[in-house]
Amino acid sequence: MSFFVTPxxxxxxxxxxxxxxxQLRGYALTYETYGQLNAGRDNAVLIxxxxxxxxxxxxxxxxxxxSEGWWDNMIGPGKxxxxxxxxxxxxxxxGSCFGSTGPMDTNPDxxxxxxxxxxxxxxxxxxxxxxxxxxxxxxEQLAAVMGGSLGGMQALSWTLQxxxxxxxxxxxxxxxxxxxxxxxxxxxxxxxxxxxPDFFGGHFYRHGVVPxxxxxxxxxxxxxxYLSDDVMNDKFGRSLRTPTLPASRVxxxxxxxxxARGGPAPDLRDYLYSTQDVEFQIESYLRxxxxxxxxxxxxxxxxxxxxALDYFDPARAYGGDLTQALARxxxxxxxxxxxTDWRFSPxxxxxxxxxxLENRRDVSYAEIDAPHGHDAFLLEDPRYxxxxxxxxxxxxxxxxxxxxxxxLENPPAGAGA
Amino acid sequence: MSFFVTPxxxxxxxxxxxxxxxQLRGYALTYETYGQLNAGRDNAVLIxxxxxxxxxxxxxxxxxxxSEGWWDNMIGPGKxxxxxxxxxxxxxxxGSCFGSTGPMDTNPDxxxxxxxxxxxxxxxxxxxxxxxxxxxxxxEQLAAVMGGSLGGMQALSWTLQxxxxxxxxxxxxxxxxxxxxxxxxxxxxxxxxxxxPDFFGGHFYRHGVVPxxxxxxxxxxxxxxYLSDDVMNDKFGRSLRTPTLPASRVxxxxxxxxxARGGPAPDLRDYLYSTQDVEFQIESYLRxxxxxxxxxxxxxxxxxxxxALDYFDPARAYGGDLTQALARxxxxxxxxxxxTDWRFSPxxxxxxxxxxLENRRDVSYAEIDAPHGHDAFLLEDPRYxxxxxxxxxxxxxxxxxxxxxxxLENPPAGAGA
Numbered sequence: 001m002s003f004f005v006t007p008x009x010x011x012x013x014x015x016x017x018x019x020x021x022x023q024l025r026g027y028a029l030t031y032e033t034y035g036q037l038n039a040g041r042d043n044a045v046l047i048x049x050x051x052x053x054x055x056x057x058x059x060x061x062x063x064x065x066x067s068e069g070w071w072d073n074m075i076g077p078g079k080x081x082x083x084x085x086x087x088x089x090x091x092x093x094x095g096s097c098f099g100s101t102g103p104m105d106t107n108p109d110x111x112x113x114x115x116x117x118x119x120x121x122x123x124x125x126x127x128x129x130x131x132x133x134x135x136x137x138x139x140e141q142l143a144a145v146m147g148g149s150l151g152g153m154q155a156l157s158w159t160l161q162x163x164x165x166x167x168x169x170x171x172x173x174x175x176x177x178x179x180x181x182x183x184x185x186x187x188x189x190x191x192x193x194x195x196x197p198d199f200f201g202g203h204f205y206r207h208g209v210v211p212x213x214x215x216x217x218x219x220x221x222x223x224x225x226y227l228s229d230d231v232m233n234d235k236f237g238r239s240l241r242t243p244t245l246p247a248s249r250v251x252x253x254x255x256x257x258x259x260a261r262g263g264p265a266p267d268l269r270d271y272l273y274s275t276q277d278v279e280f281q282i283e284s285y286l287r288x289x290x291x292x293x294x295x296x297x298x299x300x301x302x303x304x305x306x307x308a309l310d311y312f313d314p315a316r317a318y319g320g321d322l323t324q325a326l327a328r329x330x331x332x333x334x335x336x337x338x339x340t341d342w343r344f345s346p347x348x349x350x351x352x353x354x355x356x357l358e359n360r361r362d363v364s365y366a367e368i369d370a371p372h373g374h375d376a377f378l379l380e381d382p383r384y385x386x387x388x389x390x391x392x393x394x395x396x397x398x399x400x401x402x403x404x405x406x407x408l409e410n411p412p413a414g415a416g417a
Numbered sequence: 418m419s420f421f422v423t424p425x426x427x428x429x430x431x432x433x434x435x436x437x438x439x440q441l442r443g444y445a446l447t448y449e450t451y452g453q454l455n456a457g458r459d460n461a462v463l464i465x466x467x468x469x470x471x472x473x474x475x476x477x478x479x480x481x482x483x484s485e486g487w488w489d490n491m492i493g494p495g496k497x498x499x500x501x502x503x504x505x506x507x508x509x510x511x512g513s514c515f516g517s518t519g520p521m522d523t524n525p526d527x528x529x530x531x532x533x534x535x536x537x538x539x540x541x542x543x544x545x546x547x548x549x550x551x552x553x554x555x556x557e558q559l560a561a562v563m564g565g566s567l568g569g570m571q572a573l574s575w576t577l578q579x580x581x582x583x584x585x586x587x588x589x590x591x592x593x594x595x596x597x598x599x600x601x602x603x604x605x606x607x608x609x610x611x612x613x614p615d616f617f618g619g620h621f622y623r624h625g626v627v628p629x630x631x632x633x634x635x636x637x638x639x640x641x642x643y644l645s646d647d648v649m650n651d652k653f654g655r656s657l658r659t660p661t662l663p664a665s666r667v668x669x670x671x672x673x674x675x676x677a678r679g680g681p682a683p684d685l686r687d688y689l690y691s692t693q694d695v696e697f698q699i700e701s702y703l704r705x706x707x708x709x710x711x712x713x714x715x716x717x718x719x720x721x722x723x724x725a726l727d728y729f730d731p732a733r734a735y736g737g738d739l740t741q742a743l744a745r746x747x748x749x750x751x752x753x754x755x756x757t758d759w760r761f762s763p764x765x766x767x768x769x770x771x772x773x774l775e776n777r778r779d780v781s782y783a784e785i786d787a788p789h790g791h792d793a794f795l796l797e798d799p800r801y802x803x804x805x806x807x808x809x810x811x812x813x814x815x816x817x818x819x820x821x822x823x824x825l826e827n828p829p830a831g832a833g834a
Contacts, residue, residue, distance in 0.1 A: 020690035120690040180649035180699045181641060187700045188637045191707075194693055195630040197614055202693075213612040217634060220605045224598060232597035238730065271728055273437035273537040275720035276611055276619075280727065282597045283604045290608075303692035310697065311688055313655065342759075 002068050003076065003083075005032050005059035007099060012132055016094075022119035026108050029133050030092040030099025031055045034075065035083030037139070040400025044139045045086045045392075046130060047071065048147030048154035051222070051305050052297055054098035057090030058083070071148075073380050080389035085396045086143060091133060093126045095305065097298035104205065104298055116202020116300055123150075123312045127157045131165070143395055145331075146170035148377035149344065150305070153312045156352065159329035160314055166331040168395055170388065173341055173377035175348035176322050176355070177313035182343065185225055186306040189218035193299045202300050211299045216290030218302055223289050228340035228373030236282040240269055322355040332362040334391045336384065338376040339369045364391065419485050420493065420500075422449050422476035424516060429549055433511075439536035443525050446550050447509040447516025448472045451492065452500030454556070457817025461556045462503045462809075463547060464488065465564035465571035468639070468722050469714055471515035474507030475500070488565075490797050497806035502813045503560060508550060510543045512721040520717035521622065533619020533717055540567075540729045544574045548582070560812055562748075563587035565794035566761065567722070570729045573769065576746035577731055583748040585812055587805065590758055590794035592765035593739050593772070594730035599760065602642055603723040606635035610716045619717050628716045633707030635719055640706050645757035645790030653699040657686055739772040749779040751808045753801065755793040756786045781808060 007030050015025040032055050037044060047057045049070070058075040061067040075081040075088055092100040095118060103118040110117075134142070145158045145166050152174025159169045178186070193199060193214030200207050224232075271279060278284050318324040333356055337349035346367045356363045366387040370376040376384070424447050432442040449472050454461060464474045466487070475492035478484040492498040492505055509517040512535060520535040527534075551559070562575045562583050569591025576586045595603070610616060613631030617624050641649075688696060695701050735741040750773055754766035763784045773780045783804040787793040793801070 020688075022690075116692075120692060177655065179646055180653040180655065180697075181644075181646045183655070183697050184637075184641045184649065184699050184703055187697075187703055188634060188641070190692065191637065191704070192609060192634050195633070216612070217605060217609050220601075220608065221638065224601045224605070227598075229596055229598045232601065236597040238594065238597065238600070238733075271437075273439075273728075275533075275537060275607065275717075275724045279724075280597075280600050280604075282601050286601055286604055287608070300692075307692045307696075311690075316655075 002058075002060040002072055003034075004062040005034060005056070005069070006061075007032050007055060009099060010133060010136055012129075012136075014132075016125070016129055016132075018119055018125045019122045020120050024094065024101070024119060024121075027094060027101035027129070028099075029094070029101075029129060031133060032057065032059070032069075032090045034058050034088040034090075035086050037087040037137075038400055041139060042141065042143060042400045043086050043396075044134070044137075044142050045081060045088045046134070046142050046145045046158075047075065047081075047088060047090045048126075048130070048145065048151035048158075049090070049093065050147070050149040050151045051309070052293070052302075053151075054096065055090040055092035055100075056098075058088065070378065073378075074385070074388065080385050081146070081392050082396070085399065086392070089133075089137070091130055093121070093305075094129050095121045095301055095308075097301040102298065103202070103300035103304070113203075113205050114300075115205055116303075118300060118304065120307055120311075121304060122308050123153050123157045124161060126308070127154055127161050130154075130158075131162055134165070141165050141167060143399065144168040144170055144392070146172070147174070148172035149174055149374065150309055150312075153309070156329075157312070157314065159331040159333075160326070163328050163330040167398075168334070168391075169329075169331045170334045170336075170391065171349070171352065172336045173338055173344050173349075173374055174335075174352070175344040176315060176351050178310055179348075183310050185221055186310055189221050190303055190306055192217035192221075193302060196299075199299060202303075204299065210294065212294040215294035215297060215299055215302065216287075219290045219293035219297075220286045223286060225343045226373060226375045228342065228371060230340060231371050231373055232282065234371070236280070236285060239281040240271075241278045241281060241284055322351060323358040326352070326355045326361070327359050329356065329359070329361060332364075334364045334366070334388070336366045336368060336377070336387060338372070338374070338384075339367060340371055341374045341376060343374040419475075419477040419489055420451070421479045422451060422473075422486070423478075424449050424472060426516060427550060427553055429546075429553075431549075433542070433546055433549075435536055435542045436539045437537050441511065441518070441536060441538075444511060444518035444546070445516075446511070446518075446546060448550060449474065449476070449486075449507045451475050451505040451507075452503050454504040454554075455817055458556060459558065459560060459817045460503050460813075461551070461554075461559050462498060462505045463551070463559050463562045463575075464492065464498075464505060464507045465543075465547070465562065465568035465575075466507070466510065467564070467566040467568045468726070469710070469719075470568075471513065472507040472509035472517075473515075475505065487795065490795075491802070491805065497802050498563070498809050499813070502816070503809070506550075506554070508547055510538070510722075511546050512538045512718055512725075514715035514718040519715065520619070520721070521715055530620075530622050531717075532622055533720075535717060535721065537724055537728075538721060539725050540570050540574045541578060543725070544571055544578050547571075547575075548579055551582070558582050558584060560816065561585035561587055561809070563589070564591070565589040566591055566791065567726055567729075570726070573746075574729070574731065576748040576750075577743070580745050580747040584815075585751070585808075586746075586748045587751045587753075587808065588766070588769065589753045590755055590761050590766075590791055591752075591769075592761040593732060593768050595727055596765075600727050602638055603727055606638050607720055607723055609634035609638075610719060613716075616716060619720075621716065627711065629711040632711035632714060632716055632719065633704075636707045636710035636714075637703045640703055642760045643790060643792045645759065645788060647757060648788050648790055649699065651788070653697070653702060656698040657688075658695045658698060658701055739768060740775040743769070743772045743778070744776050746773065746776070746778060749781075751781045751783070751805070753783045753785060753794070753804060755789070755791070755801075756784060757788055758791045758793060760791040 152171040196211035196214035337346035610631035613628035754763035
């Protein structure tokens, strides 16, 4: 049983200067906190989210079944990031569709919903916005900033933008920038959304429609890149559709325990011989994922977040020299990668490790032999969990002993710097 | 300078029984031939095409610049498959949009264009149709059947469906079936087409439109899987758009000659900070490929051909046992794979090699260390060309010495078996 949490929101009145040159005035950030800030205010851990996730990192919402946060296996009382010792903050990024100011909100300059007019935001912009929330919460320095995938890019960027405010950075299944192939997948997903006739140039809200076709395709593409070829073969192989189950009830079978068997046994039923009906289980699974996603995710947010991924490239200002780019970082680092992750392969994490070592930074690196591909960073794996647990245990031994016994007072509203 | 060729067509009146149970009555196959059939009629080589290719394998069309066939570097006078010695046949498959009967033709049962009503065709159906063309051409046995990717699947299927009619099979960059990931990519492409509002359930011809949005997305996805991550990084890296060139003039830069340099030099211009404009060169390239494809390829054909790929699985009838499935094959084999091909990886070719060896068949196998990914099978690579050349040289030494000196007479029209 998980613990109950409640999302909070904080408004900021001071304009936020964005990397693009645009300004965002008047915005709100949605966040959650778990555990208690100690008296020394040195036990705060910021969790940065990836593409389609949110501030709801851990715990559950009272009265809502299956409402566990997306990293609930990692964060909570007695978990690797132990909320009995750490004050953990989950934050929703600007441009998202889960509470923080984004394309579905009203543009104060026009009185209209932003839609496609929401300014392009970057990883660096997100980190600047996150820093203001920490200011308002009275947290000068983070014990750690942590994230997976795009969240790992934010953690890395924290160490460069605010080197003195981060003691540790935990960067999981991430990369120092996107490869051409990564950008290519993002671009196809964006084109699917933008060319959906229901997109209306990003102002579909006015028309009372949602570009669901495009969102479905985008999500299906994404899902393929989150899984390894091996785990797809183990879980689905060439198994045929299951006509007795409606598509909405098709759930992911358990991870293949015996890859040597080569996945599910061959399905000897006749083919349907159809180009449009579901023939293989992998098709049901992808369609179901696409349908679910198109019901809750905002199309403009998808464009913004994939672009933030594309743009992230701290070495760019240094002529591509990542070692120079990371020279500013003062934090200690834990990097984790997964062997079958072909979206952000271990080689990409090793680029970061190498650049940090060349700067004589304190770096731990774990390459976890896991079958699940990129998704492994969200899944239960004892070796992975132990690596993170050990790292946070060692951080906790350095914390101020005067553990706070009362809940932190609510910060003043509108406390933007 | 290439040689000139002219496509031919042959009509078949006898119905073709399809694997699905449907029948195709009255159909035509478009094909080309290069070189001359010898007096012993034992020097014929059939080339099977992959997804978006055609019967136009080699040579050029008179008066049309840049009209070389898709395997012109491989096939022609003095080339690895030497048309001075071999009589080479390129054939367009049923269901295609390049001349052989397909969804754009009239259904004789209804008098309407087939559209989505064109029956699902399989690799096995294609091979059966190809065999009838050979009957009509008076070719009892092929010196070799050869193909890459989906074409390789047809070559393999020839050795199982007509073991006595094939002396050699050359199977390049292929696989014994699609993996779940392969099917997944096909399915996303199909969904993009089918959910395009201009698809009209596959009867878009009646509406005077083409589901170009879907075709573009399908092609973009395909292109990503044809290239290796490395070659994409070498050719495009994170280079920014070239605003002085219209997208239609963006051409593929030459293959990166020096991967150690890590691809193009960093582009230090400012980002545009846009989610919809082209920012990176890889985006221009993909959009251009998508646009070109949507101008010439038929959406129903795309669905049919990707489904033929999905369905191919000779081991299926043997409970997944490929060794048993290939026991029927009597041909000698050359298999070729490419190290960076992640669509049909070398491991997939090795599955075929292993199954053939377990049947004590005569198999040559070359794993070419090439950077280009799946596309390598279409590209110039001296090691690859030499392997194929040596193999065909050895075949040619076994041919009947009585080389024909005159052009083969045109076969009688309507010569379906």
